[in-house]
Amino acid sequence: MAQVKNWQLNREMQYPYDDNRPKKQIAYIFDTNKCIACQTCTVACKTTWTSGKGQETMFFNNVETKPYGGYPLKWDVNTLKTMGDQPWDKTTKTFKGKTIFEESGGDNVKGWRPEERDYAFPNMGEDECSGIVNKGSFFSGIHDVWMFYLARICNHCSYPACLAACPRKAIYKRQEDGIVLIDESRCRGYRECVKACPYKKTFFNMVTRVSEKCIGCYPLVEQGEQPRCVQTCIGKIRMQGFISKPGEARADNPIDQLVHIKKIALPLYPQHGTEPNVYYVPPIHVPVDFLNQLFGPGVENAIAAYKKVKEDKQALGAFLLFGNSPKTIHSYKVEGDFTVGYNEQGEVLTRVPFTEPVFVRPYSDEKYGTFRHNTP
């Protein structure tokens, strides 16, 4: 095992391979506060990549309701249980527990293997909230029960557990964009990755008898376009870009701005040690203890900063770019009342106003001799 630096844990950790960060690292930000669980992303992904034989229960993208939902069934609870209590030092934000690479019982990764039935209920727990809603509390301001939607894809981890577990080295991380892929000609269907990935984002295909995973829509990414799940997102909760190496954050990179600089977007289950690259804005209405378990010790700061984002033009400028261009935004600039997104060549991709202009149109339209209804 090599010693590598995991910035999300604020310490070094063990990993089977030496540190070898790619030239660029794909990263995403998902704002959980905006997701409406319409599953457009899920369907966009499914029809694009997994509508074939043996892929019936395979969802590279899924959206589950927390606290009770999970696909495959109880994926996160089972991995947490396998690992046991693992503490953080909340003051220094240093992880004091063991990662899945450090307590692996002789193997490269400590994992949990789902049963085939666990893939049969992708909607289990959907829209269920944390407890019973007391009579009348619908109308009394902030509810005392909660739930939220968690959209999930492969995290294209900096230290992928799937890759670490594969004895054939059939899984690789691309230098050009950090996307993690399974070589479909080399995989022999050992399912070590399925057991190892703490997010359960590699899948065994019972027809081809080899494993498959989210490919980060690399054919789109190679052309400077954002993946399908990002482009199609109805709630505009998603942005894909590239995250800079720790210590090299660029203020004009919207991903760096929200992850490294403002620390509003946090990794999911960083304690497992894979350094996942989908960053989440935590839901502001959910108890912090629950969120700490999911997103680590930065939750309170993230929520406080998010609540004040109206006063932070740089952060707000980055947020406003979400869902406003099919292309990948590499840098942005706040220009007066606009935030402007640029591609890698510095060409303008989108200009988004901080305040949407308001047009008032008369109820009665003289020209067409008709009335306007207030229907969207």
Added chain:
Amino acid sequence: MKTKNCLLIIAIIGAFASNAQTGLTIKSGKVDSIPKKNSKSSIWTKVAPVSVTVLPQNITSPKLQKSTIPSVKVTSINDGITIGFLLEWTDSTKDIFVDADKFCDQVAIQLPMDAAQNPIFMMGNKNGRVHIIHWKSVWQNDIENGFRDVKEAYPNYWTDVYPMAERQGDGSMGKYARDVSVKDYSKGQGKNFIPGFYAGNPMSIFDRKDPSEECIAEGFGTLTTQETQNATAWGTWENNKWSVIITRAINSSDPQDAALPEKTKIAFAVWNGADENVSGRKHYSMWNDLVIEK
């Protein structure tokens, strides 16, 4: 760094080797013909079997923590042209399916490409290649009972449509999407949605003729399917016991096959599907001598 790792592995293997049984001799007795599928044929009784100890693989990750198979009974015969091995072991469950959580029973023999190079008994090493013939129960089930498609595994499953299927299964002619077999699917556009097959992966073959796979290897993680597949295998499970026959030509024209001089070496590996044995999670034997009565 690499050499250091390699030396370390050799040292570890050496340490383990001393615990294992070494130096058995398997004599391949001369007979008139080889029954390639019939393990009950009296021809197999003409030679005394040898019981070969197998150990859980715990040298490289992924490891097998506990042993469920102590030994494999090996009988070898040859007719001057073909050599056959009957491999028998106790297994109370017949595991012939694979799925996210299902693993199948398997057995393999390993021969050195060149015994003089003395390759490491576990998958060989650089400049010490080995030839492996591997029987898989899931493949045999495909041949005996037809390819296990989704409908065979889940008779009550439903799917509205496989968008790329050649035969849509729209309900006319009594055929629905779920009735479209992968063989039909893989003929046209559907192929794009069967990535393993598209990539030509030897695991993704839907009309297999033989449940064996011939491979070459030169160390952990290097197992590679041979271009020419000319070995055979056949297994029978009865009374809590697998009996698997593996055969190959003694003088093979395939340059990727191990030469079989009068004296060479042979090792074995066996997997128990019920205990999630797969890949390196296997039971292995040390090299044994193989003497071929010609």
